[in-house]
Amino acid sequence: GENVEQHPSTLSVQEGDSAVIKCTYSDSASNYFPWYKQELGKRPQLIIDIRSNVGEKKDQRIAVTLNKTAKHFSLHITETQPEDSAVYFCAANLYGQNFVFGPGTRLSVLP
Amino acid sequence: GAVVSQHPSRVICKSGTSVKIECRSLDFQATTMFWYRQFPKKSLMLMATSNEGSKATYEQGVEKDKFLINHASLTLSTLTVTSAHPEDSSFYICSAETDLNGYTFGSGTRLTVV
Numbered sequence: 607g608e609n610v611e612q613h614p615s616t617l618s619v620q621e622g623d624s625a626v627i628k629c630t631y632s633d634s635a636s637n638y639f640p641w642y643k644q645e646l647g648k649r650p651q652l653i654i655d656i657r658s659n660v661g662e663k664k665d666q667r668i669a670v671t672l673n674k675t676a677k678h679f680s681l682h683i684t685e686t687q688p689e690d691s692a693v694y695f696c697a698a699n700l701y702g703q704n705f706v707f708g709p710g711t712r713l714s715v716l717p
Numbered sequence: 718g719a720v721v722s723q724h725p726s727r728v729i730c731k732s733g734t735s736v737k738i739e740c741r742s743l744d745f746q747a748t749t750m751f752w753y754r755q756f757p758k759k760s761l762m763l764m765a766t767s768n769e770g771s772k773a774t775y776e777q778g779v780e781k782d783k784f785l786i787n788h789a790s791l792t793l794s795t796l797t798v799t800s801a802h803p804e805d806s807s808f809y810i811c812s813a814e815t816d817l818n819g820y821t822f823g824s825g826t827r828l829t830v831v
Binding site for chain 1: 749759760762763766808824825827
């Protein structure tokens with residue numbers, strides 16, 4: 607089955623700097639890759655996603671890149687702000703199957 | 718868009734009692750519902766997959782007699798934690814397929830067993 611790895615497990619950046627979180631997946635059939643942000647005590651919230659027919663997607667300060675050949679995808683957050691501090695989860699999915707989540711990255715944006 | 722209503726959002730129960738969590742699709746038919754569990758400071762892990770009208774498929778290590786899943790209709794799936802114990806305290810969340818390549822998550826249920 608699918609296996610998703612995520613790095614780093616913790617990340618601290620200065621406010622205004624960029625943050626990058628990387629995930630790798632094992633099943634080449636997976637075709638949907640969402641990223642979730644989870645604040646303390648709250649449910650995961652979808653922040654951006656990418657499908658396998660696209661290499662990059664951007665939404666304001668957030669972008670995701672996908673390398674299907676290498677089977678990895680990354681979340682990029684630019685101009686980080688304190689409210690970006692949270693735990694971020696990547697996931698891989700093939701429609702009709704369940705999501706497989708990465709172990710999460712705790713991002714701290716230092717003022 | 719497609720919405721899954723999950724209730725309750727929080728529940729505190731005594732050890733040994735049972736708790737039922739409901740996920741209801743409001744404006745679409747959820748043929749398949751996935752149930753996930755999240756331990757504190759951990760990632761979400763799939764517990765089981767339920768298909769309307771058939772028995773749920775449980776992941777390895779998940780006790781089917783303890784976590785009863787019912788998916789009797791296309792709009793309702795339930796997870797019942799039977800004889801709950803403190804180690805069952807967790808965040809439970811459901812996810813349903815909405816249409817081609819579409820998904821939605823419930824709002825989650827935080828269960829605390831005391």
